[in-house]
Amino acid sequence: MSFLKTAAAAALTVAIAAAAQAEDMRKVRIGTEGAYPPFNYIDANGELVGFDVEIAKALCKAANYDCTFVVQDWDGIIPGLLADKYDAIIASMSITPKRKEVVDFTDKYYNTPARFAVQRGDDFDLTEGSGLDGLRVGVQGATIHEDFVRATWPKAEVVTYGTQEEANADLVSGRVDLVMADSVVLQEGFLKVDGGDCCEFFGLSYSDPTYHGEGAGIAIRKDEPELVEGFNAAIVEIRNDGTYKSINDKYFEFDAYGAE
Amino acid sequence: MEYTRELFQGYQWVFWAGAEITLLVGLASLPIALVLGLLGAWSKLCSIGPLRGLAVVYTTVVRGVPELVLILLFYYGLTILLQDLIAFLAGSSEPVDLPRFLTGTMTLGLIYGAFATEVFRGAYLAVSRGQIEAASAFGMSPFLAFRRVILPQMWRFALPGLGNLWLVLIKATALVSVIQLPDLMYQTNVGRMATRAPFTFYFTASLIYLLITAVSLIAIRYAEQWASRGVVRKI
Amino acid sequence: MDWLWELIGQQAQAGCMAVQGGFVGLMGEGDAIAGNFCRLMAGAWLTVKLTLISLVIGFALAVPVALARLSRNPLLNWPAVAYTFYFRGTPLLVQLFLLYYGSGQFSPELRELGLWRGMFREAYFCALLTLTLNTAAYTAEILRGAMLGVPAGEVEAARAYGMSGVKLYRRIVFPKAMRIALPAYSNETVFLFQSTSLVSLVTLLDLMGVARDVISSTFRTFETLIFAGLVYLAISFLIFSIFKRVEQHLMRHLKGAGGGEGQSAAGGTKA
Numbered sequence: 001m002s003f004l005k006t007a008a009a010a011a012l013t014v015a016i017a018a019a020a021q022a023e024d025m026r027k028v029r030i031g032t033e034g035a036y037p038p039f040n041y042i043d044a045n046g047e048l049v050g051f052d053v054e055i056a057k058a059l060c061k062a063a064n065y066d067c068t069f070v071v072q073d074w075d076g077i078i079p080g081l082l083a084d085k086y087d088a089i090i091a092s093m094s095i096t097p098k099r100k101e102v103v104d105f106t107d108k109y110y111n112t113p114a115r116f117a118v119q120r121g122d123d124f125d126l127t128e129g130s131g132l133d134g135l136r137v138g139v140q141g142a143t144i145h146e147d148f149v150r151a152t153w154p155k156a157e158v159v160t161y162g163t164q165e166e167a168n169a170d171l172v173s174g175r176v177d178l179v180m181a182d183s184v185v186l187q188e189g190f191l192k193v194d195g196g197d198c199c200e201f202f203g204l205s206y207s208d209p210t211y212h213g214e215g216a217g218i219a220i221r222k223d224e225p226e227l228v229e230g231f232n233a234a235i236v237e238i239r240n241d242g243t244y245k246s247i248n249d250k251y252f253e254f255d256a257y258g259a260e
Numbered sequence: 261m262e263y264t265r266e267l268f269q270g271y272q273w274v275f276w277a278g279a280e281i282t283l284l285v286g287l288a289s290l291p292i293a294l295v296l297g298l299l300g301a302w303s304k305l306c307s308i309g310p311l312r313g314l315a316v317v318y319t320t321v322v323r324g325v326p327e328l329v330l331i332l333l334f335y336y337g338l339t340i341l342l343q344d345l346i347a348f349l350a351g352s353s354e355p356v357d358l359p360r361f362l363t364g365t366m367t368l369g370l371i372y373g374a375f376a377t378e379v380f381r382g383a384y385l386a387v388s389r390g391q392i393e394a395a396s397a398f399g400m401s402p403f404l405a406f407r408r409v410i411l412p413q414m415w416r417f418a419l420p421g422l423g424n425l426w427l428v429l430i431k432a433t434a435l436v437s438v439i440q441l442p443d444l445m446y447q448t449n450v451g452r453m454a455t456r457a458p459f460t461f462y463f464t465a466s467l468i469y470l471l472i473t474a475v476s477l478i479a480i481r482y483a484e485q486w487a488s489r490g491v492v493r494k495i
Numbered sequence: 496m497d498w499l500w501e502l503i504g505q506q507a508q509a510g511c512m513a514v515q516g517g518f519v520g521l522m523g524e525g526d527a528i529a530g531n532f533c534r535l536m537a538g539a540w541l542t543v544k545l546t547l548i549s550l551v552i553g554f555a556l557a558v559p560v561a562l563a564r565l566s567r568n569p570l571l572n573w574p575a576v577a578y579t580f581y582f583r584g585t586p587l588l589v590q591l592f593l594l595y596y597g598s599g600q601f602s603p604e605l606r607e608l609g610l611w612r613g614m615f616r617e618a619y620f621c622a623l624l625t626l627t628l629n630t631a632a633y634t635a636e637i638l639r640g641a642m643l644g645v646p647a648g649e650v651e652a653a654r655a656y657g658m659s660g661v662k663l664y665r666r667i668v669f670p671k672a673m674r675i676a677l678p679a680y681s682n683e684t685v686f687l688f689q690s691t692s693l694v695s696l697v698t699l700l701d702l703m704g705v706a707r708d709v710i711s712s713t714f715r716t717f718e719t720l721i722f723a724g725l726v727y728l729a730i731s732f733l734i735f736s737i738f739k740r741v742e743q744h745l746m747r748h749l750k751g752a753g754g755g756e757g758q759s760a761a762g763g764t765k766a
Contacts, residue, residue: 035453042450044270046277071440075707076336079716083336084343102714142711159618159698160708165453166596172456173599174606175616195456323685324731325724326692328703333724336716427584434586438696445588452596459597466585466593473584 025066028227030056031086034071035163037189038251039092042071051256054247055109055238056090059218062234062243075142075162078103081221088227089219092182094144096213103219106231111215111258113205114145115183117171117191119198124178126203132156138167138176145180148211164189172198184256215258267460271451274461278447279468285365285443286430292369293429294422297376304381315377322374327435334367335439364436372429379421384410386417416487423480430472444468504540511536527715528722531705538705539726545701546688549626553687556627557634564639575635582632587690590629595621595697622694630687637683641676642668674745681738685731692727702726 032040032052040050048069060067070086081089081103095105116137118124125131133155139145141160150158159176161167168190171179179186183205190196206212220227238244239257248256264272303315322330387410395405437446448465452458511533518529528535563575582590598605598615605611614620645668653667695704706723710716 042454044454046273046450073438073440075711076332076716078714079336079710082714083340083716098712141708161698162696163453169456169458169596169599173602173616174611175599175602175618321724321728324728326689326703326727328692328695329706329720329724329727332716333720336720431584431586434588437588445586448589449592457600459593459600462589462593462597466581466589469585469589470581 025064028060028065028067028088029070029086030060030067031070031072031077031080031089032056032091033074033077033163035074035165036092036185037165037193039185039189040090041189051110051247051251052090052092054250055244058238058243058247059090059109059231059234062237063230065230073162074140078219081219084221087220087224088231092185092216093219094213095215095217096144096211098147099219102222104222104225104228105217105219106228107235108215108217108258109235110256111207112182112184112256113207114148114180114212115186115205116178116180116202117168117186117199118178118202119171119174120200122177122202124202126153128152130155132178135178136176138170138179140164140167140181143181144212145182148206148208149180151211168196178202184252188251268451268464269455269457271455271461274447274451275444275464275468278442278444278465279472281361281442281447282430282433282444283472285361285368285433285436285441286426288361289365289368289372289433290426290429292365293372293376293425296369296373297380300373300377301380301384304377305384319374319377322371327371327432328438330371331364331367331435331439334370335363360439360441364433364439364441368429368432368436371432372425375425375428376422379418379425380414382421383414383418387413416491419480419484419487423476423484426480427473427476430476431469434469500544504537507536507540508533527709527713527719531709531713534700534705535702535709535722535726538700538702539730541699542688542691542701542703543730545623545626545691545694546684549623549630549691550684550687553627553630553634556631557638560631560635561638561642564635565642579632579635582629583636587625587629588693588696591622591625591693591697594625618694618698622691622697622699626687626691626694629690630683633683633686634680637676637679638672640679641672644675645671677738677742677745681735681742684738685734688730688734689727 032048034040034042034048036050036052038050040048040052043049048071053069056067056069059065070080072080072085074091077089077091077093078099080086089103092110093099093105095108099105116126124135125133129152132153135156136159137149137153137156138159138161139149140163146158146160149156159167159170161170164179164181164185167176167179167181168186170176172195183201186201191199191201218228218231220231244257245255268274300315300318303311304319306312391409391413392405395409396402400408433443434445437443437449440446444465448461452461455461515529515532518532519526522529524530560575560578563571564579566572566575595618598621602611602615605615649667649671650663653663658666691701692703694701695707698704700708702723706719709719713719
């Protein structure tokens with residue numbers, strides 16, 4: 001362990017020295033999923049777009065980072081960060097205690113509740129503990145939603161998908177009875193677009209700090225605290241100078257940031 | 261044109277963009293596989309014990325473990341080592357990025373090198389002993405004998421196996437989509453997600469793979485005829 | 496058959512939990528492999544089950560397809576050619592996604608035909624169907640090559656004895672063809688076994704699916720993948736050694752004759 005610490009400290013010193021020496025911009029590679037509309041996805045022109053992507057660009061500008069994007073499947077996104085495939089994850093990743101064991105997080109840059117979607121007219125018993133008995137709930141694997149559904153409705157059969165879109169597709173075809181996901185993702189990326197008119201929200205909005213954490217933050221390797229600080233300062237800056245609001249208003253009719 | 265645009269809802273580009281990468285990945289990993297295959301076959305046939313053992317371990321492990329496991333292992337594991345090594349040699353503290361294309365082709369090359377090893381080994385053994393002995397009787401050095409006598413004949417025996425290898429390899433490129441290399445499979449997923457017409461997209465993609473296979477089969481047949489020119493046909 | 500699978504599963508589960516307890520004691524509470532040992536083994540069991548079922552049904556399907564391929568009647572020959580060409584010429588991954596996500600596009604129609612519930616709705620069914628159709632195409636090609644490899648003299652001799660039709664095939668052609676096909680078929684079986692790992696991409700929790708799940712919750716990429724790889728390797732070896740036994744058994748009348756027979760027929764490689 002002490003070797004790692006020494007190595008990390010050495011790397012940090014080198015990085016700081018390098019930063020002090022040359023005033024040029026720090027290169028930061030940002031990992032994102034690219035399959036999570038409206039937050040990050042690939043449009044018809046093959047471009048990576050979405051709320052996360054625009055926020056990331058704004059943050060990089062504010063922090064004076066030279067940023068490039070790397071697209072990475074969700075279930076490998078933290079391993080990819082640890083494997084040094086990129087330096088930061090800006091992909092709507094919720095800040096949870098479990099993830100904090102392996103990576104550091106910045107402060108949140110948005111926070112929206114989770115909800116169920118079902119086929120129009122369907123009605124299910126959502127009693128915590130005994131509800132959803134024998135029903136299939138589709139979730140994206142390795143997400144807060146998977147953990148939350150497993151813990152709250154132990155009698156449900158949880159089906160995990162690589163992407164949210166695959167879970168939505170199986171709700172449309174009827175392979176699963178419900179899906180649980182971020183309410184904005186369901187609304188903007190599914191219910192409001194073509195093919196989403198089959199389905200609707202169901203039940204309450206869920207925002208349990210134990211499972212849903214404090215909102216979405218930027219994940220960074222544990223040995224780079226200066227990157228966390230850089231992004232944190234940038235979040236404050238874009239919140240204050242109106243950049244955040246103008247991006248927010250392009251996508252949503254409400255403030256995605258949630259409570260201050 | 262209008263019809264295809266309607267059918268694919270503006271996402272018809274995924275097929276061209278994807279097929280290009282698929283072909284490039286296939287064509288780039290083939291030479292890696294061939295070089296590794298020749299080295300592997302030579303190691304297996306040589307008299308140096310440890311080298312032989314290494315080649316046996318290589319072919320056994322690669323052929324006994326699914327490609328999907330190997331690709332992920334290579335992507336998350338070996339590339340980190342390589343990145344560190346390059347960064348160390350270059351003496352830079354900045355992380356050196358290995359492009360996905362390189363990772364994907366190296367992985368496929370490594371996997372299919374094991375298959376090529378068996379093909380070349382079989383081909384070498386098929387060249388008759390007498391020819392090799394005759395070459396050495398003429399005073400040819402082992403290397404010269406290999407270049408002048410064995411290799412030209414090996415190609416003929418190896419071609420059916422190598423043709424098969426190419427057909428398998430080009431289909432295996434679909435797996436590199438799991439490490440986000442934008443090949444045909446990956447781009448088809450992009451199109452499917454955006455349009456919610458999975459059958460349309462996957463079926464079209466399968467026809468493109470089929471086309472690649474068909475063209476390859478024709479090319480392989482020509483190559484086999486060329487390699488067998490001057491050989492008397494028994495039937 | 497289901498009750499049998501279930502019984503074996505339950506017995507294995509009980510035994511496994513004991514082993515897992517031992518491993519956790521040995522490796523510590525937080526170890527990714529030890530803590531998930533039984534889940535990984537359950538995944539390996541699904542992998543083996545998918546292999547066995549698709550192998551058996553695939554073989555049963557391959558025999559008529561191979562005969563149709565050899566037939567001179569275009570009504571039999573053409574569909575068989577198209578089928579084997581399609582399934583051998585496209586990646587298994589595309590076939591799997593086509594049958595799984597593609598069938599979702601037609602769920603109302605399939606529901607009307609009664610093919611949805613218990614069938615296309617289940618990822619397990621789609622995966623099994625894809626693996627079966629895929630291996631049947633490769634096996635049919637192997638069998639066709641093997642049947643063409645049966646020496647003409649043996650068939651002529653049988654005809655001279657007055658054998659024809661089913662009897663000729665059952666007594667002479669099939670037994671001989673099986674022996675010729677065996678080495679290629681053992682390769683195909685190992686390939687099929689390994690290709691089952693793709694079903695993890697359509698929500699199934701086979702060995703690979705569980706491994707990916709363990710990785711995404713423990714972030715221990717290396718150990719987990721290497722462990723999964725070793726399990727695949729061990730089972731591949733097992734399959735090879737079983738086929739070696741069968742081969743020795745079938746070739747026992749040729750002891751000492753050396754070589755000659757058992758040359759691999761049509762290549763059955765795939766990804």
